[in-house]
Each structure stands twice: as C-alpha cells, then as structure tokens.
Amino acid sequence: MVIPSPTEAQWNEERAGIDREILGTTIMSLKSQVSPGLSGFCYEHLQAILFSEHSKADRLAKSAFDELHSLSNDIVQGRLPWYFYQIWNGSSLTGLNKKDAADLEINEIIDCRPICKGEAIKKVITKALYKPYMNKIKAGCEPSQFSLGKNGGGSQLIMAITLLLEANPDWVIIALDILNAFNEIQQHSILEELWKTSSFDHYGTTTSVI
Numbered sequence: 526m527v528i529p530s531p532t533e534a535q536w537n538e539e540r541a542g543i544d545r546e547i548l549g550t551t552i553m554s555l556k557s558q559v560s561p562g563l564s565g566f567c568y569e570h571l572q573a574i575l576f577s578e579h580s581k582a583d584r585l586a587k588s589a590f591d592e593l594h595s596l597s598n599d600i601v602q603g604r605l606p607w608y609f610y611q612i613w614n615g616s617s618l619t620g621l622n623k624k625d626a627a628d629l630e631i632n633e634i635i636d637c638r639p640i641c642k643g644e645a646i647k648k649v650i651t652k653a654l655y656k657p658y659m660n661k662i663k664a665g666c667e668p669s670q671f672s673l674g675k676n677g678g679g680s681q682l683i684m685a686i687t688l689l690l691e692a693n694p695d696w697v698i699i700a701l702d703i704l705n706a707f708n709e710i711q712q713h714s715i716l717e718e719l720w721k722t723s724s725f726d727h728y729g730t731t732t733s734v735i
Contacts, residue, residue, distance in 0.1 A: 551653040562644035681709040
C-alpha cells in the first residue's frame with residue numbers, strides 16, 4: 526500500500542493549534558480507570574497536573590500543565606522529529622479469547638481478538654485539537670456514521686434499526702460486513718480525501734487539522 530506524500534502546499538499550510546483552556550477542560554472530562562497505552566500513562570496522571578489557583582503545590586509542579594500544552598502544540602504542528610511520530614502512533618495490544626476454553630469443540634483452535642489500547646496523551650491531545658471543529662466534522666459525516674463525536678453511537682444505531690423495523694414490519698435488514706471492512710478498505714484513499722477536506726475556518730483563520 527502506497528501512502529500519498531503531502532504536497533509542498535500541504536506541508537506549508539497553517540496547522541491548527543490547541544487552545545489551553547480546551548486542553549484543560551478535556552483532561553478534566555476524562556473517564557477514570559481506562560487502560561493505559563505503551564507509556565503506561567493513565568488519564569489520572571494527566572489530571573494530577575491540573576492545580577487550582579489556591580493549591581500549595583510548588584511552582585515547578587504548577588508549570589507541568591503549561592509544559593504539556595506547549596508539547597501538545599509542538600506535536601500537532603509537526604515540529605518534532607519523524608521518529609517521534611512513529612512511536613506516537615503505536616498502541617498496546619491485548620489478546621482476548623472470543624470463546625471460553627470450556628466451550629471449544631474438539632480440535633477447535635482458540636480465536637483471539639486483539640484489543641487496541643491507545644496512548645492516553647495522544648487521545649487527550651487529539652480530543653482537544655478536534656473539539657472546536659466537531660460540529661463541522663459531524664455535519665460532513667452525518668447521518669452515515671454513528672461513531673465520530675457520538676456518545677453511545679452503537680446503542681443509537683441499534684435503536685434506530687429497531688425502530689425502523691417496528692415502523693416497517695415487512696422490511697428486512699441484512700448485515701453486509703462479511704469481512705473485516707476496516708482492514709479491506711484502501712486507507713490511502715481516505716487520507717487523500719482528508720487532505721481535501723481538512724481545512725476549517727475557525728476564529729476567522731483557515732487552518733488544517735491534518
């Protein structure tokens with residue numbers, strides 16, 4: 526698979542930055558007890574560097590969030606070495622058996638499903654980067670998807686199908702995802718489309734979120 530290289534114009538596009546306040550509110554809204562990624566960082570570690578104005582923590586401790594904010598913008602602006610981004614895109618995989626060993630037939634091999642655990646810092650920075658643009662992104666994706674920016678998207682999809690069948694008793698729903706669709710698609714085609722639609726007018730400035 527050939528990944529398209531950005532053109533010179535794409536490289537020179539102004540990149541969207543991360544607002545300090547949005548980064549802070551994003552960290553505070555994170556769920557607890559979420560599995561860590563490669564670094565071992567959890568959301569609780571990031572929430573620990575947010576101090577109130579009345580905190581008695583020393584100056585260096587209070588500056589940790591400013592350092593994180595600065596690092597976040599360096600990351601999304603593409604200022605770090607290329608090898609950083611290779612690690613940045615890494616994930617921790619845990620293999621889970623689809624069947625209990627007691628339920629296996631004779632000579633049947635255990636089927637394993639790998640569960641990807643993304644890096645906590647990456648997920649935080651990505652959420653904060655896209656938060657100002659979510660309404661426009663959802664407007665471009667809806668109503669065809671139930672994942673991006675949707676709380677309980679899977680449940681909404683199931684409920685929508687259930688109501689559709691109740692309203693139309695003579696209808697039949699057929700699932701066409703016979704193969705693992707995500708692994709079958711041409712991902713470079715998605716990247717090419719993202720390059721075309723990744724710029725948004727925000728606060729009067731056109732910026733790229735790729």
